[in-house]
Structure formats: structure tokens, C-alpha cells
Amino acid sequence: MxxxxxxxxxxxxxxxxxxxxxxxxxxxxxxxxxxxxxxxxxxxxxxxxxxxxxxxxxxxxxxxxxxxxxxxxxxxxxxxxxxxxxxxxxxxxxxxxxxxxxxxxxxxxxxxxxxxxxxxxxxxxxxxxxxxxxxxxxxxxxxxxxxxxxxxxxxxxxxxxxxxxxxxxxxxxxxxxxxxxxxxxxxxxxxxxxxxxxxxxxxxxxxxxxxxxxxxxxxxxxxPLITKADGTKFGKTAGGAVWLDKDKTSPYEFYQFWINTDDRDVVKFLKYFTFLSMEEINALEQSLRDAPEKREAHIKLAEEITDLVHGKEALAQAKHITEALFSGEIKQLNGEEIKQGFKDVPSSDITLKDQTLVDLLVEAKIASSKRQAREDVQNGAIYINGERNQELNYTLQSDDLIDGAFTIIRRGKKKYFLLNIKK
Structure with missing residues (x-):
């Protein structure tokens, strides 16, 4: 050919x-x-x-x-x-x-x-x-x-x-x-x-x-001009353009952009952005029809382009962050991965002074009041680095600090907060 x-x-x-x-x-x-x-x-x-x-x-x-x-x-x-x-x-x-x-x-x-x-x-x-x-x-x-x-x-x-x-x-x-x-x-x-x-x-x-x-x-x-099936502009996210510079768009964000491609666009993007053969792309298209829940086409698209632009090491890191967040095993991440994976979540600079978990939630503006904070803790809605914590008087320990500097608080199922810890 x-x-x-x-x-x-x-x-x-x-x-x-x-x-x-x-x-x-x-x-x-x-x-x-x-x-x-x-x-x-x-x-x-x-x-x-x-x-x-x-x-x-x-x-x-x-x-x-x-x-x-x-x-x-x-x-x-x-x-x-x-x-x-x-x-x-x-x-x-x-x-x-x-x-x-x-x-x-x-x-x-x-x-x-x-x-x-x-x-x-x-x-x-x-x-x-x-x-x-x-x-x-x-x-x-x-x-x-x-x-x-x-x-x-x-x-x-x-x-x-x-x-x-x-x-x-x-x-x-x-x-x-x-x-x-x-x-x-x-x-x-x-x-x-x-x-x-x-x-x-x-x-x-x-x-x-x-x-x-x-x-x-x-x-x-x-x-051709690249168009998206949903009518939105290609290459744009809520945070703006998707850049090739890793300091402007991290490899994790880059990987996530591609893995979240609309099902209607993924085969077209495999043709446009990868060097996979047409036989490989056709097989992925078949997988998309037969087992869409496996998302094999999306994963392959994200892997191929992230590797091409950022290299294998950055791809491995992006996948590691993705897997840790999906499983909730946040303690598996290092400081650099925390900064990539939680770049856009609300953050607070916190100086540790033996404050209780309830006080910490209020100080970091995760809860609006001590009453709300106590209810959240008692109801099991608060997670520290992926692990549920229901102790009202709990104070952060050294092993709660990832790379000695970061703690991730989750409230409910999806609301994440990044604490930048100052000692």
C-alpha cells in the first residue's frame, strides 16, 4: 500500500x-x-x-x-x-x-x-x-x-x-x-x-x-478539519486547550483527554492520530461494538498518543495515576503523581498543629461548620487518602502525608480536596 x-x-x-x-x-x-x-x-x-x-x-x-x-x-x-x-x-x-x-x-x-x-x-x-x-x-x-x-x-x-x-x-x-x-x-x-x-x-x-x-x-x-460528534470544538476542555507541553497539560491530563473520547469519535481518532494498521483499528472497532464496557479502543488510543508525545515513562505514570484513582488506592501515588492527578481539585495550605479531623475539615473549607463536619465523619463520608475515617478526634499522622507534603481528603463519592501540608 x-x-x-x-x-x-x-x-x-x-x-x-x-x-x-x-x-x-x-x-x-x-x-x-x-x-x-x-x-x-x-x-x-x-x-x-x-x-x-x-x-x-x-x-x-x-x-x-x-x-x-x-x-x-x-x-x-x-x-x-x-x-x-x-x-x-x-x-x-x-x-x-x-x-x-x-x-x-x-x-x-x-x-x-x-x-x-x-x-x-x-x-x-x-x-x-x-x-x-x-x-x-x-x-x-x-x-x-x-x-x-x-x-x-x-x-x-x-x-x-x-x-x-x-x-x-x-x-x-x-x-x-x-x-x-x-x-x-x-x-x-x-x-x-x-x-x-x-x-x-x-x-x-x-x-x-x-x-x-x-x-x-x-x-x-x-x-480535514477535525470535528467532534457532539459538536464541541476539538482539543478543548473545561480547563482550556490540550497542550503538548507537559507543564501546561500534564501527561495524566493528556491521557485522560484521549481515554474520555466520545464512542462516536474513537475509531476516527485511531485512524487520525495513531500508526496502528487498519487491521488493528478494525479489530478495535469490532471490540467497541461487541464489548463497549471494556473500552479497549479508548485505552489503546490514549496509550498510543501519550507514548508518542510524552514517552513510555510518562505513559506508565499516567496509567498508574488512573488505576490508583479508580481503585481508591491513593497511597500508591507519589508526590508528583498527586500533583498531576489532583491538579484541578480544590486545595488548601494547612499547617499541622494537632487539630482534630473535625477542625481540619472546617479549616480546609471541606465542611461549612463543625456540626456539618461531625455529621460527615460519623456518617462515613470522609476518606483520608482513600481510606474511610470515622474518628471525630483523629489527628493526621506522618503516614497520612504522601511524600511528607500532601493529603487527599474525599467527601462522599466524588468530591476531592488536596491538602498541602506545612509542618
Whole structure:
């Protein structure tokens, strides 16, 4: 099976140019392709995973991927897929974001110096030294206003307004493709479906400016917009975006996002986000129909992506936290796992001074009053690190402190509270 057939089976192709020509080009050559990532934050989020994994899929098929960091275009802002203008960041901030994203991409792609080893490029290298006169005279003249206005990325912004700064983004991205074609023999650009207009504009620029090059055959391919069956936005949770940076979204939170995938989406996400064969995915789909309570497809999805992004050690930790919370065996967790697993629960800083359990519940605002606290304890509603405690005058012991610093109080079945213990 060739790479295009695999992508089609997975539903990963929205559009491509010259289907027959692209298939032949990929069959006959080690193709250099690129995808751009603008540094609009200090981390990629899971919405960036599909195009990043597309580069990896092409690399596994023997082709050479370029991950292009938009250190230059990131100073401008892409209007595609937006209803308003981006907040522009200063150069120092964009440079910092660029370096962070470069490091994240290095965990996904294989940079080994081989014929199809991935490379990272930053378009600030060529856009940063480009003069305005040079840009307008040699590149801008190839773009008609009517041609640009017809592109969806511009059309969608005309009603609310688009600045000249963002209007030029298409030309800058086209310049990137031309530059990579010249310097890297890059003949294929991939991106999200909202990038179709920018990609085809770059192809047109190459055709216009490289007429003398009989080999100037270039292609474009886009992946579909990811949608969720329940209509909510993909990649968002109550706490915000799901980031690839473990300090912004912990491996446990990352794992939980995937394992809680809607049943209606899990097979599609297995196709999009994993490298499992179609036979393996079909088997998991069958399991989902026959034994949905086992959640084998969800578990496999969460395992595969967490391993890919964070590594086996972080995956093992995420699974350990998950199992401990499911079983109630909270004492199995260490301090780092406590911080991950209980990141979003109410917390209190408590200085131990031999206060009784009743006083502790009131001090930590777990109970509204001593009367309520006494009732909760006597009724068996209070658990310390997963173990029920019904002693009104109980005081926390050293073995109640996980790593000497944390205690988890549970009230009822689901209400957790984190105590940060100060001695």
C-alpha cells in the first residue's frame, strides 16, 4: 500500500492537487515536503498533531519532511480560519515560542541525517532579511488583487475587516514554498484544510517565477478539519486547550483527554492520530461494538498518543495515576503523581498543629461548620487518602502525608480536596 492509499483509508485527505501526478511523483522519488507551524504560543496543542503526524507518516513511507517554524510569518499572523485579527507578539517572544515548538517537533519526527531525515527550518532566516522593495517588486507583482480576494482565507474576513498586514500573509507563505523549492527541492506542501488557498497560491508563484525549470512541478495536500460528534470544538476542555507541553497539560491530563473520547469519535481518532494498521483499528472497532464496557479502543488510543508525545515513562505514570484513582488506592501515588492527578481539585495550605479531623475539615473549607463536619465523619463520608475515617478526634499522622507534603481528603463519592501540608 502506498502513502496516498493509506491516507485515504484513514480519511486524512481533504484535497490534493493533480492526484495522478502526485501519486506518480511519490512513487518515483524521495519527495521533500513541508508543513508550517506558526509560533503563536510557547507550545503546540493537539490541533497541531494531525499535520505533524502527517509529516511523520510521509517520513515512515521514505520521504523527507521539513518542519517549518514561522518565526517570520508568526510576526504577521495568519488570517485563515479566524474571524478577527491576531494579537501580534514582539520579536523576542516569537523567537522564544519558535525554539519551544522546534523542541516539541523533535520528539515526533526523526532527525538522524539520513536521506529522509527530518529537518527544521525557520522562515525568519529568509523573511527577516527581505527588503520591502525586493518583496513588492519580485514577489508581490505576481499576485493579482482579484486572485487574492477570491481565496477563502481572505473572503471570510472581508465582512469584519482584514488589515493589509494579514492580507499579505498569503504572499509570505507562498514565498516560503518558493524558497524551499529552490533551496531544498521541496515539491509538496501539506496543511490543514484552511490552508488550501495559501498552498495553491504558493504553487502558482513557483509556476510563474520558475517557468524555465521544466522540473518545477509542485503539489499541495490538505487534511480535514477535525470535528467532534457532539459538536464541541476539538482539543478543548473545561480547563482550556490540550497542550503538548507537559507543564501546561500534564501527561495524566493528556491521557485522560484521549481515554474520555466520545464512542462516536474513537475509531476516527485511531485512524487520525495513531500508526496502528487498519487491521488493528478494525479489530478495535469490532471490540467497541461487541464489548463497549471494556473500552479497549479508548485505552489503546490514549496509550498510543501519550507514548508518542510524552514517552513510555510518562505513559506508565499516567496509567498508574488512573488505576490508583479508580481503585481508591491513593497511597500508591507519589508526590508528583498527586500533583498531576489532583491538579484541578480544590486545595488548601494547612499547617499541622494537632487539630482534630473535625477542625481540619472546617479549616480546609471541606465542611461549612463543625456540626456539618461531625455529621460527615460519623456518617462515613470522609476518606483520608482513600481510606474511610470515622474518628471525630483523629489527628493526621506522618503516614497520612504522601511524600511528607500532601493529603487527599474525599467527601462522599466524588468530591476531592488536596491538602498541602506545612509542618
Amino acid at each position: 502506498n502513502i496516498i492509499q493509506d491516507l485515504e483509508q484513514r480519511g486524512l485527505i481533504q484535497q490534493f492537487t493533480d492526484e495522478a501526478g502526485l501519486k506518480q511523483h511519490l512513487t518515483d522519488n524521495i519527495v521533500t515536503l513541508y508543513c508550517g507551524f506558526d509560533p503563536t504560543a510557547d507550545s503546540l496543542h493537539i490541533g497541531h498533531l494531525v499535520p505533524a503526524l502527517m509529516l511523520k507518516r510521509f517520513q515512515k513511507a521514505g520521504h523527507r519532511p521539513i518542519a517549518l517554524i514561522g518565526g517570520g510569518t508568526g510576526m504577521i499572523g495568519d488570517p485563515s480560519g479566524r474571524t478577527d485579527e491576531r494579537q501580534l507578539n514582539d520579536e523576542q517572544t516569537v523567537d522564544h515560542f519558535s525554539e519551544q515548538i522546534k523542541q516539541q517537533l523533535a520528539t515526533i519526527l526523526k532527525f538522524d541525517g539520513s536521506d529522509n531525515g527530518a529537518v527544521v527550518r525557520n522562515n525568519k532566516e529568509w523573511l527577516g532579511s527581505l527588503t520591502l522593495i525586493e518583496f513588492l517588486r519580485d514577489t508581490g507583482k505576481h499576485f493579482g488583487i482579484n486572485y487574492m480576494l477570491a481565496k477563502d482565507s481572505v473572503q471570510s474576513r472581508l465582512e469584519n475587516g482584514i488589515s493589509f498586514t494579514e492580507f499579505t500573509y498569503m504572499i509570505l507563505q507562498s514565498y516560503d514554498f518558493m524558497n524551499l523549492f529552490d533551496k531544498e527541492n521541496c515539491t509538496l506542501q501539506i496543511g490543514g484544510s484552511d490552508q488550501w488557498g495559501n498552498i495553491t497560491a504558493g504553487m502558482e508563484l513557483i509556476r510563474r517565477t520558475r517557468k524555465e525549470d521544466e522540473e518545477a512541478k509542485v503539489f499541495g495536500l490538505t487534511v
